[in-house]
Amino acid sequence: MSSSQLIASAPTIRPRNKIVLGLLACFLGWLGAHWWYLGRRYAWVVTLASVVCLLVALRFPVWYDNPAFFLVFIPMIDGFIEGVVFSLMPDEKFDRLYHPEQGRVTHTGWGPVLVAIIGGLVGSTAGIFAIAMVVVYTWTALGWLDGYVL
Template sequence: MEQNRSAAAGRTEPAWHRSKVIVALLAAMLGVFGAHWWYLGRPRAWMVTLASCVLIVLAQFYPVWWDNPPFLLLIVPVTAGFIEALVFSLKPDAWFDARYNAGSGKTTRTGWGPVLIAIFTTLLGSSVMLFGIALIVMHVYKALGWLDGYVL
């Protein structure tokens, strides 16, 4: 975590006051790349970004980019992003401040923003998850030969 040192007080403070709403939005929209981890200053954020980018690049080597194991594995970071968006949206402001804004001197007051983000995330996340599960089931059934003779 990037910190500024206050010479007068002799204590460390976060470089900026992080917003719970921004974290939730980043997790919901760009969670597959770990954008919210970068915003929070987590030390291993690059691993999530690298893994997602590698899976996307590997998916391009298949004749059908959406029906292959690397693309189907992307459902894991996508789901993690949606779950973290819900967690950040629905946790109390005091919890978020204690964990990510300790020593900033400001308090987070979010109001209805996180609730609306949680509703949006639930709708979008459940749709994406159902689509991903359907693709995985079709891929497995096709690989096992259970759909031989059926036209998809």
């Protein structure tokens, strides 16, 4: 086989898009979708952990008031943080890390900034909701909310 045939038969790595990566991290980060998109080795661990926690939570009558459901908040909040970080990463650094073979810098413009703003707003709202759920669950379990109707 000649060298041109080897190069032609080598698998081509598709370029990764910062906007797609940011959106996947923000909205499906709890499943590890952005890890799958980047081709990270242990993406299956995040997906498996989230699915197992949700399946365990669904076995209870009030699934959203279960500690197993609260564990899904950890990769969810991490996904929002990573979505903002990836979106605001300079194009040069993003290309150096995820497109080393490309040899040029892509110019993304305002798209990733808007994804970071939306991800920050939705992520902070979801994070505050997660903290409130854990506090209410803990206080209810400790009996501190006895007599109160929520």
